[in-house]
Amino acid sequence: MYSSLPRLLLLLGLFGFFACSEPESTIIPDSEINGWFDAKYEEFLQMSPLQMTTQGRKDRYGEIDDMSEAAEDQRLAWMESSVAELKEKFAYDKLSPEAKVSYELWEYQYEMEKGDVEFRRMNYVFNQMGGIHTQLPNMLINYHKVDSAADMNALISRYTEVGRAIDQLLERAKLQTEGGVRPPKFAYEYVIQQSNALISGRPFSDGPADAPLWTDAQAKIDKLEKEGKITNAEAEEFRTKAKEALVNSFKPSYQELIAWLEAELPNLEEKPTGVSRHERGAALYAHRLKASTTTGLSAEEIHEIGLNEVARIQQEMLGIKDKVGFEGDLKAFFKFVNSDPQFFFPNTDDGRQAYLDESTAFLDTIKKKLPDYFGILPKADLVVKRVEAFREQPGAPQHYSQGTPDGSRPGTYYVHLSDMSAMPKSTMEGVAYHEGNPGHHMQISIAQELETVPKFRTQIGFNAYIEGWALYSEILAKEMGGYKNPYYDFGRLVNEIWRAIRLVVDTGLHSKGWTEADAIKYFSENSSIAPGAIQAEVRRYMVIPGQATGYKIGMLKIQELRKLAETELGDQFDLKSFHDTVLGSGALPLDILEKEVKRWIAEVKESGQ
Known part of the structure; x- marks a missing residue:
């Protein structure tokens, strides 16, 4: 746990009488702290156009996230500032149990982000498992919904933005390599294969087949035209613009990526062990x-x-x-x-x-x-x-x-x-x-x-x-x-x-x-x-x-908590209520989940239901 909870527990132990005797009105309403969290989360979301698209929003719809280390540092500084503000504005011991969970989670995210940034040059930038080189095209095909001409313009803008993002990630991969951290050889072999598949076929090269993004672009343009939202002439103009963005921005960035990966192949290990082989790997x-x-x-x-x-x-x-x-x-x-x-x-x-x-x-x-x-x-x-x-x-x-x-x-x-x-x-x-x-x-x-x-x-x-x-x-x-x-x-x-x-x-x-x-x-x-x-x-x-x-x-922790609840509650145990307790607060670190289940057990015992 990364909150100030242990220190507060000590204080409450020393001054328990005064804490217990405080009137209930001193408890901060959930609506107050939840409003603060929502305002801060909106600030956080505005840093990530892709996250907003994932949630079905169209803010900054023509943009792709800044993938640079500088942007990462900015986000971490923002998180640090938000945690300081959280501690200044809200006393943990004056929060409801549910609000305390939110407080702890906000701090927990910041602490884990600090660790991620510390080791960022050790996480393989390009690999075969959902690397950004495939995630970005997947986002554009499956998440970028086109309901209007403006949405199509935004999609075309994003074709260019992908080129910029890949260039930024390639620079980060080069920094990682300079630090002596390289993935196994098979990782780049897969990435080369996946990247080639994205720029093979029309409009990138001659042949009978269309590239995945071009197939998707045409389908989205055809749908707008069929629905009467754009004219035939506008549809043709969109096709031209989409083709130009794919050929002039998207393709060159992937070609540069492929060329660099191919040049790196002779330097990669055929039979590596895990990350323990790297300095600071442990x-x-x-x-x-x-x-x-x-x-x-x-x-x-x-x-x-x-x-x-x-x-x-x-x-x-x-x-x-x-x-x-x-x-x-x-x-x-x-x-x-x-x-x-x-x-x-x-x-x-x-x-x-x-x-x-x-x-x-x-x-x-x-x-x-x-x-x-x-x-x-x-x-x-x-x-x-x-x-x-x-x-x-x-x-x-x-x-x-x-x-x-x-x-x-x-x-x-x-x-x-x-x-x-x-x-x-x-x-x-x-x-x-x-x-x-x-x-x-x-x-x-x-x-x-x-x-x-x-x-x-x-x-x-x-x-x-x-x-x-x-x-x-x-x-x-x-x-x-x-x-x-x-x-x-x-x-x-x-x-x-x-x-x-x-x-x-x-x-x-x-x-x-x-x-x-x-x-x-x-x-x-x-x-x-x-x-x-x-x-x-x-x-x-x-x-x-x-x-x-x-x-x-x-899984073992959830089974352990269910067994605990069944033992503690006996005939009072209700499986539906246990499941609702586990799911009803959203995703949680396992230690916080355990506290929530134990709190539910205590409430059931107290209610006598």
Whole structure:
């Protein structure tokens, strides 16, 4: 925790009589401090045109964020000033319990941002996992909504702005390289491939196919014309301007990026270990673990938790193996479910559509059961889509992209389907629950729709909470009647052991000197995950250290808190109320979540309900 709470607790212990005897009128109304938070959050949002677009707003619609270190320093200085103002204006001990959470969260964000800035030249600027080079085009295609001629002008402006942003990021990558920090060779190989895909085809080069951004631009212009919002002549003018911006600004920045990356390839390691190979690598990894798990757990502690969880889950796997009558040991069963044709869709367009359709069907079924397990329900819709071709990777993990707070853009569960041999049917059901309902879509949508907390809390995210909830949701779905097929229940355990293995492998790579081969070997020996998916996973951990540890640590904490509530409350325990307590305050660091659940337990006991 990064607030002044410990010091205040000491003071309250010394002067408890006076604190207790203060009249209730001295408590600061939530509306007062929430108004301050909302005003400050609006200042913060105005620094990020992209964040406003993500939330469905059109402020600074033709701009892209300043990606420079100078802009980062400005933002940190602003955050420092805001924390000082918060402490000056509002006495923590005169706040309501809910307002105290907001106070702590505001401080927590600042403290973590300080750490991020300290290590900013050690985080790989360009990598294959959602790097800015693919995120920006994805934003323009999927988030920049065009409803008018002004919106189209803004989109064209952003094509030019992307060029500027990529140039800024390239300068940062060069600074990182000068400091001796380079990613594994495969990272740049993927980035080169992804970048080439963005500038291949019309209007960048001759050929039968259109580039992704050009396809999107034409579709948006055609839609405006069809709706009668622009004339045919205006449509032609937009096409000309869009083409010019893409060819004259967007393309050169990506060409320069590709050229630099290609020149760097001979300097990169083919078989690197994790970030421990860099100077200050251990300190960076400790910071990343703290940020990802929101705990003080060390790499060694996380490694041991992972080993224990792998052993426990394998015992459950043996139970299902025996239930389906498979003769052979667990490794033989892994091989069976990992290779038998019955567990895979065809590697065809029909097979890909079948994966999307069946995932949608699972989500439609579970949605009907949500009211039995939750009092708070999401209003936003959910769709299941294949990842766009320019950023699709064989075996890469599925992911969720949030909708807008007002529901104008639904939440999206994205699936990589270029290689159907890496997408087994057995794990499909559990992943759908993880990414959709009751997982990411439900949690993030509920957070965005909260009306009783400051707005920043509807958008804030903590890896361990968000991913921990989604992993908890996979097993919760079994309570809700999911996994009727025992092989799909085995797939649920495959998903869970996958997250437990992450604790072992991530810490192995970044604190124990493991190589990519070491990590793949451990993964292969302890799971039935497809080889392509294993390699993609390990390479993910290597470029974003620590992130993968949040899932299991978060899940274990939520399960621990549920068990605590069940034990403490006995017959008074209500699962719907527990879930509403966990989801009803938005995303939280795990220590603050624990305080909130314990506060709820005390309130239930006191009420006698």
